[in-house]
Amino acid sequence: MKYINQATLKQTIRVRPDNSFKGTYGHITLVGGNANFGGAIIMATMAAVYSGAGLVTTLTDPANKTSIHAQLPEAMVADYHNVDTLTSSVQGADVIVIGCGLGTDAEALAVLKTVFKTVTPEQLLIIDGSAITMVATEHLSLPDARIILTPHQIEWQRLSGIKLADQSDVARNQTVRDQLNAIVVLKSHRTQVYTKDDVYENTAGTPAQATGGMGDTLAGMVGGFVAQFANKENAVAAAVYAHSAIADQLAQNQYVVLPHQIIHHIPQFMKQNEADK
Ligand SMILES: NC(=O)C1=CN([C@@H]2O[C@H](COP(=O)(O)OP(=O)(O)OC[C@H]3O[C@@H](n4cnc5c(N)ncnc54)[C@H](OP(=O)(O)O)[C@@H]3O)[C@@H](O)[C@H]2O)[C@@H](O)CC1
Ligand SMILES: Nc1ncnc2c1ncn2[C@@H]1O[C@H](COP(=O)(O)OP(=O)(O)O)[C@@H](O)[C@H]1O
Ligand SMILES: [Mg+2]
Numbered sequence: 001m002k003y004i005n006q007a008t009l010k011q012t013i014r015v016r017p018d019n020s021f022k023g024t025y026g027h028i029t030l031v032g033g034n035a036n037f038g039g040a041i042i043m044a045t046m047a048a049v050y051s052g053a054g055l056v057t058t059l060t061d062p063a064n065k066t067s068i069h070a071q072l073p074e075a076m077v078a079d080y081h082n083v084d085t086l087t088s089s090v091q092g093a094d095v096i097v098i099g100c101g102l103g104t105d106a107e108a109l110a111v112l113k114t115v116f117k118t119v120t121p122e123q124l125l126i127i128d129g130s131a132i133t134m135v136a137t138e139h140l141s142l143p144d145a146r147i148i149l150t151p152h153q154i155e156w157q158r159l160s161g162i163k164l165a166d167q168s169d170v171a172r173n174q175t176v177r178d179q180l181n182a183i184v185v186l187k188s189h190r191t192q193v194y195t196k197d198d199v200y201e202n203t204a205g206t207p208a209q210a211t212g213g214m215g216d217t218l219a220g221m222v223g224g225f226v227a228q229f230a231n232k233e234n235a236v237a238a239a240v241y242a243h244s245a246i247a248d249q250l251a252q253n254q255y256v257v258l259p260h261q262i263i264h265h266i267p268q269f270m271k272q273n274e275a276d277k
Contacts, residue, residue, distance in 0.1 A: 002198055002200045002201070003200065003201055003202075004201065004203060004237045004240060008238050009238050009241060009242060009270075009274075010274075011231075011238075011275070012225070012229050012234040012237075013238065013270050013273055014230075014274065021054075023055070025052055025054030025227060025228045026053050026224075026226075026228055027055040027094050028053045028055070028056050028057070028223045029057045029058075029092070029093035029095075030058045030097040030098075030223065031060070031090075031098040031099075031102065031111060032097075032099055032100040032101045032102040032129070032130070033064045033100065034060075034105075034108060035063045036101075037101025038060070038061070038068075038101065039212075039213060039216075040100040040129065041101050041216070042068055043213045043216040043220065043263065044097060044100040044101075044217065044223070045068060047221045047223075047259075047262075047263050048097065048227075049075060049224070050263050050267055051221050051223075051270070052224055052228055052270065053224040053228065054227070054228075055076075056074065057078065057089050059077075059078050060079075060080055061081075064077075065077045083114055086114055090114075091118060093123065094123065094227055095125075096124070097220060098127055098131045099127055099129040099130050099132060099219070100128055100220070101129065102134075104130050104133055104134055108134065112131055112134055112135075112140070116143040119145040120144075120145065121144045121145060121146075123146065124145070124146045124226050125145040125146065125147050125148070126149075126226070127142075127150070128150045128215065128219040129155070129215065132149060132151050132158070132159055133155060133158055135159060136158035137158065147180070147182035148182060148183045148185065148222060148226070148232075148236060149184045150187065150215065150219050150222060151185075151186060152187045152215060153187070153188055160173070160176040161176075170192070173186060173194055173199075174194055183195050183232070185218075187218070190202055191205065191244070193233075193237050195233045198233075202241055203241070204245040206248050208251035208254060208257040209257055211257075211259070213258075213259040217243065217262055218240065221239040222236055222240075224239070242266065242269055242270070242273070245269070246266065246269050249265070250265070
């Protein structure tokens with residue numbers, strides 16, 4: 001077992017080259033947010049933008065468009081019911097994040113299948129929340145892409161068949177990871193990141209984070225980090241650590257830390273922890 005700590009950030013967050021533009025920092029397409037779970041996709045989208053992704057497009061239920069723009073004029077927003085728009089937005093992305101607030105009804109399943117059909121092997125695909133649940137319940141095969149799964153413990157139980165009580169068995173989790181051929185971020189009060197060769201444990205985090213939307217925020221941050229930083233395993237680990245370390249800082253003076261408060265602190269935190277020049 002290796003540990004994720006502040007050193008992970010310094011190894012990952014590069015100083016931005018002067019000669020760069022928005023395309024240098026990746027195009028993310030996020031897919032999620034049904035009519036009831038708009039907040040989830042707003043938090044994921046905000047987290048991606050505040051983490052520094054160059055261009056962010058969100059495909060969601062049209063009910064969420066005005067609220068997303070009210071929070072975040074930087075994001076482009078389109079209707080995920082339109083198959084042509086959904087397909088072209090996925091094709092145009094370096095990184096896709098799917099599942100935050102997507103829900104599990106027939107409409108959500110159709111959206112997920114379209115995305116799985118469209119992604120290509122060189123694209124990064126982050127699968128979170130409802131999308132993980134549907135992969136499990138609908139027995140979907142994962143597409144050929146560079147996949148990152150971000151399950152909480154019940155989502156991992158659904159997907160892996162490993163009961164929550166048995167998830168402390170690292171070797172067992174690793175065996176299922178190998179079958180899935182993905183980076184697995186197994187979220188808990190001490191989140192673990194399973195990669196092909198290693199298992200990393202987060203050393204930051206606080207119960208002040210135990211509030212709805214916290215995982216949606218992490219999914220957007222993971223998207224933002226992998227869009228920008230070359231070593232994808234380090235990028236995932238750094239996002240996991242930054243999410244919790246910001247919360248730890250805020251929790252010194254707060255009983256609970258809200259997802260949007262973490263989001264607003266991301267740019268400052270990344271500046272403080274970028275690589276030495
Ligand atoms: N503002 C919004 O729009 C928000 C929208 N959201 C969106 O909702 C969608 C569904 O996601 P979900 O995580 O809420 O539901 P689900 O996958 O059914 O899991 C919950 C079940 O598992 C249980 N449980 C036990 N241990 C657990 C653990 N360690 N971690 C977590 N759960 C644990 C838990 O037990 P209980 O709390 O009932 O005791 C319960 O029975 C998803 O798309 C997400 O993005 C949310 O992000 C919230 C904010
Ligand atoms: N007690 C805790 N200590 C540290 N981190 C926590 C704690 N409780 C929850 N978290 C973090 O909050 C997030 C919860 O994710 P998830 O259950 O997917 O939330 P949601 O779907 O509501 O956004 C994870 O990143 C998890 O590590
Ligand atoms: Mg979640």
